[in-house]
Amino acid sequence: MTEPHHDTSRRTVLQATLAGGVGALAGCLTDEATGGDDGASDEFTIGLHSDPTDDDWDAFDYVVPYFTQVVEPLVGVSSDVEPEPLLATDWTAIDDTTWEFDLREGVTFHDGTDLTAADVVASFEATFDHWPWVDGWTGLDPGSTTAVDETTVRFETTDPFPAFPGAISHHYFAIQNHDAADAPVGTGPFEVDTTEDGEVRLVAFEQYRNETPEPSALTFRHLEDDTTRVLSLENGDIDIAHDVPKDQAAAVDEHPETTIQTQVGNHAGLVAVNLYKSPTDDEGLRRALNWAVDQAELVETVLDGIGMPARGPFSSSIPWSIHEELPAYGPDRDRARELVDDSSYDGEELSMLVDSEDGDDSRIAEVLQNWFDEIGVATEIVQVDPASFYDTFVAGEANLTIVGFGSNSAASDYLVRAMFHSRGSDNYQRYEADGTGVYNPGDEVDRLIEDGYRAETGAEKREYYGEVQRRVLETGAIVPLYYDEYVLGTRASVSGIETHPIDKMLEWTELSRTARGDDGA
């Protein structure tokens, strides 16, 4: 009696499984995308390598200000990386250390309340509270920001800092309405609709400067894996993929339904050479390493031709970079070998630190290892996970470290200070411990950086910082590699993106889409 019952049951299970399988297969094969399709929708989905809801950004209620345009700073950054009015229309240096900023009139937060000087003060204080170390970038101390009246804010810097307006164009100093119950409430063209782990949906802020953004909604989605992000773009799950890996850029460009845009950013890749650790404490050896490297071949092969061969430590897009004036070392490996022979180097292995998650840098490390080997210098590649990479670097444990630095504001002064000043963040730990550092050439360069920091005009600044760049190269404190060029992948039907040297400041307000069929896609 039980046997037939069992048979029926098995058959039912089999049928159900088969039906489920067919259903699932049909679901997989359907042409209908779940988001970011090429219809005439004015909603767009953007895939980011970084998490738009990163835990580090609790000050902004876990909506990362980079890319999202929910909040705005007082000062914006122009396409030539100069400060330009944003929430502040004008600013004046009252004296060497006092600045007054006039707020734009008629600006309202997403909740309808007016922007006032008190909101600016509250936002700056909140930033100093969350990230105590950023006051060093601006020369401000907590409590040094005051509201003069409803629309005027005063800042008192500890030292003269002419580049102050550019320094506060960083997203750290974006203004929020801290009285709002649901943060972040900003003034940007998009307001937060919903957030979930790794994804934030924004809708257009209709009252934005009397100009409603073109897209009605934007969704930023965390797609960390490069291939997944690219496939999502090609499949139409997303409309825009930020940071397409260079080795997949050609495939995205050749795909009939996608295209790419590239832009040289202000990020530079270089080898930081430890000046205080044997055997790289020998200047002859450091110069030899520089003569061995072929930046053009590196960009052409490892970076798939996307990027610029570097001559200095700062991208050519930074206003005071003297890239064009810097002499190129080589490549000349015969000369490099002679320098090695003349140096005190006696065959020991140089440690070369690299971030294990950075595919480009890992490949560059292997190519460098090969070139250094050709000139008789042995290296050992040490891959370190991103969480401990910077700590290992500033601890001065490696002879060589492949790093990439760029500025996210209109004033890149903090960059030159962090990298080459003895008390800059990269060198401070070793300098405090034993008076050395990592790749800070010493007192003279420290003084040049301080003079550049105080320089009143762009020309003056360029003169001081330019000299820093020359000294850094002459002493072989770095081996320049490349100036980064980021790749943005988009559906062919998407238009209206104007690239920016700082990719985190890309604007989405003009985004539009050609309906399927209209573009021949």
Added chain:
Amino acid sequence: MSVLEDARDGDGAGRRQVGRAIVGHLRHNPFTSAGGIIVVVLGVVAIVGPVVVPHDPTTQTLQNRLQAPSLVHPLGTDQLGRDVLARIVYGARYSLGIALLVTAIRVVIGTGVGLVAGYAGGWIDEILMRLVDIQLAFPGLVLALVVAGILGPSLRNVMIALAVVGWTTYARVVRGSVLSIREREYVAAAKLAGTPRRRLFRRHLLPNVVNPVLVIATLNLGTVILATAGLSFIGLGAQPPTPEWGTMLSDGRNHLRSAWWIVNAPGVAIMLTVLGFNLLGDGLRDALDPRQQTKLEEV
């Protein structure tokens, strides 16, 4: 009488019978044969391959990067223009070498602990087995990840990490075998005859744990290769330019669509190796399993 019972006191005839059982199983079971062939071929490739392959696994030719398989480069070139076949062949040395070494360390530690715990009994057994329980409470690969993460990325540290987490299986199996054997009459007789403890271990206890240990070790070799590749894939194992299969997989994953050979070659190599050891291990288990033997004899 089963093969194992014959082998129990370690006499030559018993060992010969075990050998015949294994060879017989290899002959008559196609899967075991396939496993054995794969393992032998891999071994030959690892030993002889580097002499035969014309390319150096670390020599870069940037102008020849991402070349499809051809007569010059039968498995193509990678993103730095290195010959993929040469890297696979040299990688076999690393993978097999690491697997053998890690498994040997596991066997030595696990067998030692199991023998002592099983023979001594009492509080020594309690302490050792609780240690085993504690270690088994952690997922093996996660614990290996932690150990490798703390020690820093290198192949040596991966070997240490895998060795310290994998010996517990041997300890438990060996202890179980020893517990049953030590009460047997011939062991009691040997004890009463005044046989020294070292000889007792060598002649009567160890020979009886060899078979299960051999089976576990063979199956373990595949697991270790897989774990090594996994740890190298996430950057904790081999450092560039070492041609380790897991590292090759990781390096080539962005080229999955444009240069399939970079990822598929090490992927197939790992798959075949693990398959080979698993088939061989399964075959050995069947050949040496006393219950299986009893069934055969009954038939």
